[in-house]
Amino acid sequence: MAVKSLEELRKLRKEYQDTLSLRKQGEHEGDQIELRVGLGTCGISAGAKDTFHALLEEIKTRKLKNVKVVGVGCMGQCKSEPIVEVRKPDHEPLVYGPITADLAKDFIEDTVVNEDYYKDGTLLIKSFEKVEV
């Protein structure tokens, strides 16, 4: 399968690019939105992993470049799992729950695309700052 031109090579690069996307996101600094999904035991049993993948799917469908989804430990308020925390640069973190997989589409639309807060969901707390170790 010899590559015969620069155009063919660039096409091939597009095809392979996804393999590096998580690594690029991780290195990225600045204007990135971080969605943190609580992956504690109760989070997982409430469907946090489905939410996680639904968020990833939605980000891919919309070809959003400035957002990454990260799994984090227990969020603390078990009755509201699955919990998603939205961290935007220069904004106070917002914590939502429950965000089940079927809400992922609207959730992304409100928080990332429209850069607003998620209107239909329960806003648990406005700030969730922990002391950095």
Added chain:
Amino acid sequence: MKERLTVLVCGGTGCIASDSDVMLSTMQEKIKELGLQEEVRVLKTGCFGFCGQGPIIKIQPDNIFYVKVKLEDINEIIEEHILKGRIVERLLFDDPKTHKKVKAHRHMDFYKKQLRIALRNCGTINPEDISEYIAARGYEALAISLQEYSPMDVINIMKDSGLRGRGGGGFPTGLKWEFTYKQDVKDKYIICNADEGDPGAFMDRSILEGDPHGVLEAMAIGGYATGASKGKIYIRAEYPLAIKRLEIAIDQAREYGFLGKNLFGSGFDFDVEIRLGAGAFVCGEETALINSMTGLRGEPSKKPPFPSEAGYKNKPTSVNNVETLANIPAIILKGSQWFNTIGTPMSKGTKVFALAGKVNNIGLVEVPMGTTLREIIYEIGGGIIGGKKFKAVQTGGPSGGVITEEHLDTPIDYESLKSIGSMMGSGGMIVLDEDDDMVEISKFYLDFTQEESCGKCTPCRIGTKRMYEILERLTSMEGTPEDLDILEDLANNIKYSSLCGLGQSAPNPVLSTMEYFREEYEAYAYRTKKTAYTIIEDKCIGCTKCSRVCPVDCITGKVKQVHIIDEDACIACGACYDACPVNAIEKP
């Protein structure tokens, strides 16, 4: 299921020596057992550079950098981090200055000041998977060169960029290519010099292990620019992992048509062959390298003719170092102007150094030219181990010299290092502290060069041996003050009369240490050097700790009484010094 995590396990020689390859396979198996193989990708990468903290495992997109991971930690990383999103705090890097845990590599002093061009793909892609290299814009520089530039265009880009040879000499790469290009001969060659031989230097090995395609691509670009359709990589057989990864890369590149006939439909043919060297230091010298490749003894020959006129098989040959080549695809993609803005007026771009010795952060660092030694040692390197006093830093390996405190603020480039009596060399940088004996250090390097001398020319063959004998005499307290004059005289003569770079530079470690630390040589020559540890009577509390650790039983004394060291029997190992709880022991 979409991929949600990428786990990068360091696959450099350093980390593999601590079982990172077993960790990789264990992790892959466990992920499979858990049925997570679709959402968690576990792969090996090239060297992260922070070898002193290895084995390293990095998790993305969380950007968590685990250090000193052991095989038994793998389960915890999977159970805690991968399954439950909880960071394993105890495996995070412990900042030697603040004693705080640091999660992301970019917040570590070690990485803050680095600029990675030659190492751009090391630690981010899987070196054994060409698709990852392509995803990182691999082979695009070659395609652009072939489709949009003439060979002379490529040469001009290199000349404008100001790139100079990273093997140590610092010859402008564009000029070297132009000399070869201008030879009106049919068969030409481009050789990648991977005969890295300085003790303590491992830049080239790490580049080849972490990004072999980058070097192959650059060789093809160089082949196109100089008119060579054959490339050879001369690499020492003692780099088995680099060789294996290169072989894999060559096969993959051929499969994709990046090596072979008619590359990118341009009509240009280029292929690469690996030639193994037996690991002789002199074979890093280009004429000796070519002789060795031809099947002759690895001995240098007189220049001119330069290899660019008559090199391998007497044909025009361009010999380029691994690190030099690793810069080239980036220069083509980003332009000569970009590269030209990095560095100092005479030395452009970055340089990779293997930072070792008595510094806290040991590893591979790539910094812009013009960075000062102080920044490298105290910021990137995190200062001297145990808060001891800095004495000197040795650069340029057996061909270089020492740099002392007064020159620590010199911006590093080819000229400035030469002007203070050392040299850039290939990039070894060994930090020495107050405990290091400079005469022993130069003896170590001379032992290396006199053994590696190929024997062709007299000054180097006999001269370095005699120099070594004088140092032997001095350090065994059998020397005389006259030995110092003979040593200096010999050193200068060898420097000016040897045939090749090995002999011309072999006396440098002696000359430079004699310039800055002459009193240490004199202490040996006049036999005033103290060689034993002593106990300060007033301070000794008679705890017996020193006598218990002494390996030669030369410390005597009763409990709660002052102890005494038998100075004739003392071997100056320092065990008592470390054991004493009240600092009652004095160093020699």
